[in-house]
Amino acid sequence: MLxxxxxxAMPPVLNVHARWFFGASLVVWTDPRKLxxxxxxxxxxxxxxxxxxxxxxxAADWTDVIGPVVDIAEHxxxxxxxxxxxxYAEMPAxxxxxxxxxxxxxxxxxxxxxxxxxxxxxxxxxxxxxxxSIKAHGFRDQRSLQGVPVPQGLMVRGRYSRRQRDIGAAxxxxxxxxxxxxxxxRTAIAQALRLPAIPVEIRLVHADWLxxxxxxxxxxxxxxxxxxxxxxxxxxxx
Numbered sequence: 751m752l753x754x755x756x757x758x759a760m761p762p763v764l765n766v767h768a769r770w771f772f773g774a775s776l777v778v779w780t781d782p783r784k785l786x787x788x789x790x791x792x793x794x795x796x797x798x799x800x801x802x803x804x805x806x807x808x809a810a811d812w813t814d815v816i817g818p819v820v821d822i823a824e825h826x827x828x829x830x831x832x833x834x835x836x837x838y839a840e841m842p843a844x845x846x847x848x849x850x851x852x853x854x855x856x857x858x859x860x861x862x863x864x865x866x867x868x869x870x871x872x873x874x875x876x877x878x879x880x881x882x883s884i885k886a887h888g889f890r891d892q893r894s895l896q897g898v899p900v901p902q903g904l905m906v907r908g909r910y911s912r913r914q915r916d917i918g919a920a921x922x923x924x925x926x927x928x929x930x931x932x933x934x935x936r937t938a939i940a941q942a943l944r945l946p947a948i949p950v951e952i953r954l955v956h957a958d959w960l961x962x963x964x965x966x967x968x969x970x971x972x973x974x975x976x977x978x979x980x981x982x983x984x985x986x987x988x
Contacts, residue, residue, distance in 0.1 A: 765953060768806035775976050776952040777891055777916055779984040780927060782940035788822065788929040789920045789954070790815040802954055803918075803931045809957040812922060819929055824859070825938040831877055832942035838874045860907045876903035881939055888987060889940060891949035892916050920954035925963070930954055947984040 791803045793815045802808060802815075819825050827843035834841045847857050847870055856865040864870050879901040892914060917933030929937055930953060940948045955975065964974040 763806040765804055765806045772976070774893065776979050777949050778919070778952060778979050778982060779947045779949050779986055781984065782937060782945055782948045784927055785929045785937055786819060787816050787926070788819045791931045805954065807955055807957045807960065812956070816928060819937060822934055824934040828877060828935045828938035829942045831874060832881055832939060835878065838878065844870065844874060862908055873906050876901055876906040877935055880935070884939060884943065889945055889948045916949050916951040918953045919950040921952055921956060921959055923956040923958050925959050947987055952979065
């Protein structure tokens with residue numbers, strides 16, 4: 751729950767409603783090197799589990815649910831893949847994952863177990879194709895991908911291959927952009943390739959930051975947020 755200034759409780763603003771209201775105005779181009787921290791989606795509140803992705807505003811203390819993006823397993827293995835390329839079978843991450851298959855302790859990705867060498871090769875080949883596509887066509891926002899031959903990875907990503915969204919981001923209490931729900935591999939690719947800018951979609955905003963920004967700008971909260979996004983978006987690479 752969030753609270754009014756008078757202390758009365760109000761339900762959270764749902765993410766689905768905010769996406770309809772703001773549309774593409776909250777897709778911001780940013781330097782991928784700034785996305786060093788990520789915000790967890792599933793958090794505990796006493797005995798309850800909360801999915802932050804279901805809301806657009808949140809006023810809780812995020813300190814304990816923020817961590818470095820480099821601690822994400824997919825981040826490390828994808829950064830290695832950029833380095834090794836077609837020689838990915840020599841990667842430490844590949845050898846570790848193959849060893850776990852031999853011990854019947856396979857790693858899961860996208861809700862599916864990589865429990866055979868064939869599946870493991872398919873997983874890395876898909877992301878190798880994605881890396882090659884980004885190198886060839888640049889890093890695009892999802893609206894401009896029509897006609898671009900982007901690998902879908904149906905056998906790797908399953909139901910997630912049906913729809914790809916821009917990398918998710920959250921605005922923290924201090925106004926810092928945090929990677930949030932979606933784009934773990936693409937963030938790692940962008941950082942490893944040292945791309946100057948990538949598109950991220952702001953999907954969650956800390957209510958305390960937004961209130962302070964609205965006061966500073968002397969604008970309603972929605973206008974203040976739109977204006978902030980426009981001011982802080984880098985030029986789209988050509």
